[in-house]
Amino acid sequence: MFAGRIRSVFHRLPQLSPTAANPYRRADPPGSLTGMDNLHRGVVSRRTLMATMSQTELQRLVRTGALRRLRRGWYAADGAHPAVVSAVSAGGVLGCVSAPALHGVWVPTTDRVHVRAARAGGRFCRQHGRPEPERAAVDDLPTALRHAVRCLDDEGIVVVCDSLLHLKLLTPSELEFELRGATAHVRALLDRCDRAESGTETMVRLRLRRIGLRVTPQVWIDSLERVDLLVGNRLILEIDGRRYHEGPDRFEADRQRDRRAIELGYVVIRVSYRQVIHDWPSVEAAIMQVVRRRDHCGALPKHRSARRKRVERR
Numbered sequence: 001m002f003a004g005r006i007r008s009v010f011h012r013l014p015q016l017s018p019t020a021a022n023p024y025r026r027a028d029p030p031g032s033l034t035g036m037d038n039l040h041r042g043v044v045s046r047r048t049l050m051a052t053m054s055q056t057e058l059q060r061l062v063r064t065g066a067l068r069r070l071r072r073g074w075y076a077a078d079g080a081h082p083a084v085v086s087a088v089s090a091g092g093v094l095g096c097v098s099a100p101a102l103h104g105v106w107v108p109t110t111d112r113v114h115v116r117a118a119r120a121g122g123r124f125c126r127q128h129g130r131p132e133p134e135r136a137a138v139d140d141l142p143t144a145l146r147h148a149v150r151c152l153d154d155e156g157i158v159v160v161c162d163s164l165l166h167l168k169l170l171t172p173s174e175l176e177f178e179l180r181g182a183t184a185h186v187r188a189l190l191d192r193c194d195r196a197e198s199g200t201e202t203m204v205r206l207r208l209r210r211i212g213l214r215v216t217p218q219v220w221i222d223s224l225e226r227v228d229l230l231v232g233n234r235l236i237l238e239i240d241g242r243r244y245h246e247g248p249d250r251f252e253a254d255r256q257r258d259r260r261a262i263e264l265g266y267v268v269i270r271v272s273y274r275q276v277i278h279d280w281p282s283v284e285a286a287i288m289q290v291v292r293r294r295d296h297c298g299a300l301p302k303h304r305s306a307r308r309k310r311v312e313r314r
């Protein structure tokens, strides 16, 4: 009976989409229940609960076990997201690198839950500037980003920013605004952002540019459609993210595209998520073999030359 009651309580708090979690997209009137305060993931503050129930009602739900008190002012329902429960139990909220992942943003793998708190402390993730109040159990994207740039390395920062741009969750000018308080080094990393469908695509682009290769992301080639990365004129790199190349149809289509690319005079290397993350030196060595042979540059056979265009920046 109380399970049904608590479901109805959480039902009353509007669910957020990743876009709605972005305050830049929020158009709710002040004091509205929609927006950041309601991104609860099964964990919610007493203040938010009090907007929908009485103190007596809250006490009854806690007494019967329908709501579990995590710490002063914060409660969890059955099925609450474990990372959010862990962050709030630890004295803060889910933030930094861990929050964007819940919004569907591509973030580098991390070995811990990143917790952000209203008070400064050694174990909590920090941003440049003073700590901010905890507004919800999961931080909004701008707040999470401001903290993440202190926990991620350069590559990780560009990966997250690329994903935010790709998903249209933040614009380039919004990124600049949010990172205005960060170091000059971090702000300069925004110049390295570009189009990328996955974090692995960003990683490969950055690593190859770092060793001086000319890499163009998201190139449209007639009859091949879009390729992930083009090195020089002729080396196509397809980065198979776990999410985007699954299923038998996709498998078949990818092999057909590879064959067509070779007929057109391109060289194709297909790289997996695992290879990018765990076996990069071997991948780089294979690419450099092609580069040393100069197979990545030079004109394509004239009668097979394909019309190419770069995807417009969103």
Ligand SMILES: [Zn+2]
Residues within 6 Å of the ligand: 095, 096, 097, 114, 115, 125, 126, 147, 148, 151
């Ligand atoms: Zn962190």
